Amino acid sequence: MTPVEKQIAPPGGWQAYGTPRIEPFDTRRLSLPMRLAHRIAGRFAKRRVGMPRVPDVFLVLMRNRRLFQPWLRFAGRLIVVIGQKEGLAPADELHRDRVISAGTWQRLAGHYDASQLIEVGMLVGHYEMLAGVLNSVGLALEPDIAERLARTPIHG
Numbered sequence: 410m411t412p413v414e415k416q417i418a419p420p421g422g423w424q425a426y427g428t429p430r431i432e433p434f435d436t437r438r439l440s441l442p443m444r445l446a447h448r449i450a451g452r453f454a455k456r457r458v459g460m461p462r463v464p465d466v467f468l469v470l471m472r473n474r475r476l477f478q479p480w481l482r483f484a485g486r487l488i489v490v491i492g493q494k495e496g497l498a499p500a501d502e503l504h505r506d507r508v509i510s511a512g513t514w515q516r517l518a519g520h521y522d523a524s525q526l527i528e529v530g531m532l533v534g535h536y537e538m539l540a541g542v543l544n545s546v547g548l549a550l551e552p553d554i555a556e557r558l559a560r561t562p563i564h565g
Contacts (some may be wrong), residue, residue: 430546433468443471461553464540469548487532503533 436447447463454460471477509517509530510554517526 427547429470429549431469431472431546431548433465433548434471439471443474448473452540460557464554465548467541469543471535482507484535487528487535499529503530504537527549 431485434443436444438446450463450467454463470480499509499517502509502513514526517529521529
């Protein structure tokens, strides 16, 4: 395992499926409205987070059009409230124990109101759900995203 993989791997390591079970959409095969949405998302990704393109996660999830738009609205409403002070302790605790510890909750409550505290749990639950789907369909982590994650201290 490379140093990058060690930094970003979940506890227990990655599942290896070889060939993805579900491939990302080929952008040339998207409908006109979806191509337009993809193009707008690409500009947003570049301007807001410095990514050169839209991650494959969106192209996989677009395969279920009935769920893609509602998921996008839901995910877009979640603010990223977990800051550097808290690290990923809430996410690690919810993943491992299915509850945020009293100490972590107290630290979070010092920074966030009740609405935002609920959102922390919803955000972590959303990430858990998305990780389960992406691992199950066998989507490989894109190299540029792996490198970005490796530069971010995670898991404690």
